[in-house]
Amino acid sequence: MYPELLDVGTVGQEKRVPFLEYYLRERGSVDHIDNMKTMASPRLMKSHLPVQLFPTQAFTKKSKIIYVGRNPKDNAVSYYYFYKSLAGIGYYKGSWGTFLQMYLNDHVVWGGWSHHCLGWWKHNQEANFLYLKYEDVKKDERGTVKKIASFLGREVTEKTVDRIVKYCSFDNMKTNPAVNRENEPDLDCSVSPFIRKGVIGDWKNHFTVAQNEQIEQYYKERLGNTDLQFEW
Structure with a gap:
């Protein structure tokens, strides 16, 4: 259903599972939040943020x-x-x-x-x-x-x-x-x-x-x- 998630040998981890707070557009990389907006549901993302800085929508919308x-x-x-x-x-x-x-x-x-x-x-x-x-x-x-x-x-x-x-x-x-x-x-x-x-x-x-x-x-x-x- 999601071949890009299964192709673990060639598709980079950052593309398959975007890093929420990782933003390097000024150095030519793509904003990971922009990537997330284009991903089909169910989306996967990762983060190192402490809970108080994590988007509250994840809790109100009951994200896993x-x-x-x-x-x-x-x-x-x-x-x-x-x-x-x-x-x-x-x-x-x-x-x-x-x-x-x-x-x-x-x-x-x-x-x-x-x-x-x-x-x-x-x-x-x-x-x-x-x-x-x-x-x-x-x-x-x-x-x-x-x-x-x-x-x-x-x-x-x-x-x-x-x-x-x-x-x-x-x-x-x-x-x-x-x-x-x-x-x-x-x-x-x-x-x-x-x-x-x-x-x-x-x-x-x-x-x-x-x-x-x-x-x-x-x-x-x-x-x-x-x-x-x-x-x-």
């Missing part, structure tokens, strides 16, 4: 929303490498330690981790909202595909689940030019590939004992009295 959160330790490490490779953030040249302090003080693009995760978590009980944790997705990819299909009201065969799991596997996406953004002019993949590791626990290769204690205190203060909890 899927949020994916990740534990703060691995998220901080992943974000550090993204900062280093992205032109829009100035190809960050600072140290890991300095970046971690920025992260813990909410001085990063798209806002602080805890505010972001908790802001969206407030919608967790709404019928049109699905909150996923990256760690759970990694542990059960097939189960996650089925959960998303059920949330979207779609029936999927086991064969279709197999296809989706295959195409969405880390190894496949890392080598897929339609996803890995290796030719993206604003990303320096020689510094850090866009699809980097995708594992749980890479934080252990970066945090000192003191840094780990610091982020665990941050986690306790921000999420300690909430029912939202992550594993690492």
